[in-house]
Amino acid sequence: MVAPRERALVVVYRGVVEYSSIFPFPGVKERIYRLVSSAPCAISRLNRGGRGADLHLASRAGEGILMGDRERRTVFVTVGTTCFDALVKTVDSPQVKEALLQKGYTDLVIQMGRGTYVPSKISGDGTLQVDYFTFSPSIADYIWHASLVISHAGSGSIFETLRHSKPLIVVVNEDLMDNHQSELAEELATRRHLFCARPQTLGETIQEMDIGTLTPYVPGDAKPVVSLINKFLGFPDD
Amino acid sequence: MGPDVSMAVYCAFPVLVSLLVVRFAYVMYHSGHLPSKLSTSAAGMRSLIVLGSGGHTAEMMNVVTTLQKDRFTPRYYVAALTDNMSLQKAQVYEQSLVRVEVDKEEAVENAQFMQIYRSREVGQSYITSIATTLLATSHAIWIIIRIRPQVVLGLGWSSIFYIESIARVKKLSLSGLLLYKLRIADQFFVQWPQLQQKYPRACYAGRLM
Secondary structure (H helix, E strand, C coil): CCCCCEEEEEEEECCEEEEEEEECCCCHHHHHHHHHHHCCCEEEEEEECCCCCCCCCCCCCCCCCCCCCCCCCEEEEECCCCCCHHHHHHHHCHHHHHHHHHCCCCEEEEECCCCCCCCCCCCCCCCCEEEEECCCCCHHHHHHHCCEEEECCCHHHHHHHHHCCCCEEEECCCCCCCCCCHHHHHHHHHCCCCEEECHHHHHHHHHHCCHHHCCCCCCCCCHHHHHHHHHHCCCCCC | CHHHHHHHHHHHHHHHHHHHHHHHHHHHHCCCCCCCHHHHHHCCCCEEEECCCCHHHHHHHHHHHHCCCCCCCCEEEEEECCCHHHHHHHHHHHHHHHHHCCCHHHHHHCEEEEEECCCCCCCCCHHHHHHHHHHHHHHHHHHHHHHHHHHHCCCCCCCCEEECCCCCCCCCCHHHHHHHHCCCCCEEEECCHHHHHHCCCCEECCCCC
8 A cells, every 4th residue: 555645734934834734634724725815925735755754844935924914913712612711700800801901912802612601892991802702613713813822721722822833821720620730731831832820810920921931832743652653563664 | 621631531441441351351362472563564453543532632643644554554543422523533634545545445444433432521420420431341342342353363453552641741641540550551652751750661752742
C-alpha cells in the first residue's frame, strides 16, 4: 500500500508561521478562505510525500496583515462544553467590564455553554458591546477574530487559543471536585504562555496583565512518540 | 477541563480493564511465545485507538496523523456512546486519507469506528456508576474479543501504548496510574518532564499539542 500523501495549509505572517494544519480538519477550509478574501495573507498548499517527512515550509511565502479590523478589539470568553456560571458572572460584573474598557477592548462575546446565568447585554456606560451564545461549531473562528481570549481550563480551549497565538487568560473552575485542572494552566502560566486567574481575581488580572510579557507557544510534535512506538514494534525508523 | 478529563478517564477505564483481562488471558494462553516481529512488518498491525473527548481526541489524532498508516492498519477507533465529536473527527481524518488513496475500497476497510458504553457520566453518582461500570466493562471486553480473532491470525497484537494526557502535569490520571502500577502498558508516555521524574518507568518524548 502506498503511503498516503497529506496536504497541509500554512499561514505565514511576518515570516512567522501563524497557523498550520494537516488538511482537512473541521473549520479549517472556511477560515482559510475567509482570510484569503479579507486580507493579503500567504497560503501555502504543500504536499507531504513519503513517510515521516518534515513539512517543508515555504520560507519565501509572502506576508500580509491578517486582521485588518483595527478599530474593534474583541474579547472572547469560552467555557467549552462545561457549565461555568462563576466565570460568566464575573465577566458580567462592572469591575471586569470596566477593566476591559480601560485596556481598550470594544467587544465582549461570551460562549456560556451549559450554564444558566444569562449575562446582561448592556455594560455600565454602554461602550462595551456585549453578546453571548451557548454553543457554536466554529469556536475556532471566534478565537481567530478575538484580540483576547478568556477561557476555562479545558485543554482543548487552551491549545486552540495558543495555536492561534492569541493572548489568553485561563480561569480555573474551583467548583470542580477533581480539581487537577489547574495543573496545566499553572504550568503554562509559569512558562509565560498565558495568564492564570480565579473567578474572583479576573478583574485584577486584566488590570495588571502585560501582554508583551507573554512568550509564543511552540506546538508539540508527535514524531518522537511515534518513532518510539515504531522502534518498540521492530519497524525500521524512517 | 475537569469534565473533559473525567470523561476521558471514564471512557478509557472500561477499555483498559478489558485490555487487562483479555491480555491476561492471552498471556496465560500463549506464555512463552514472543510475537514475531518479522511477521508484522509485511502486513499491518491491527490497532485499537481509544479516543477521549475534547482536547484528548486532538492529542490522539496528532499521534494518528503521524503514524505510518500502512503499518498500523486496520485501525479500530473507540469512543464513548455520548461523545459525538470524537469519532466524527476520526472519520473526517480517515476520509481525507481515502481521497488520496489509490485503492479506495481497501482504505475504507482500514478504519472502523465503534462506540462504547461509558462507565460514568460527569456528575453521575458513584453508587449508580457501579452498575454502569460493569455494563461498560463487559461491553469493552466484548468489543476486544470480537477484534481479537484476527489478531490471533499471526499479526501479533500484544503491544499497549498508553499516552497520558497533556493536562496531567503533576499527577497521573486514574487510568494512567492503573496501567503504570500494574505494568500493563508496554510503553507509557507522559508529556511533561516533571511527571517523568516522578514516574521513572514512564517515557517523556515531548508534547503532542
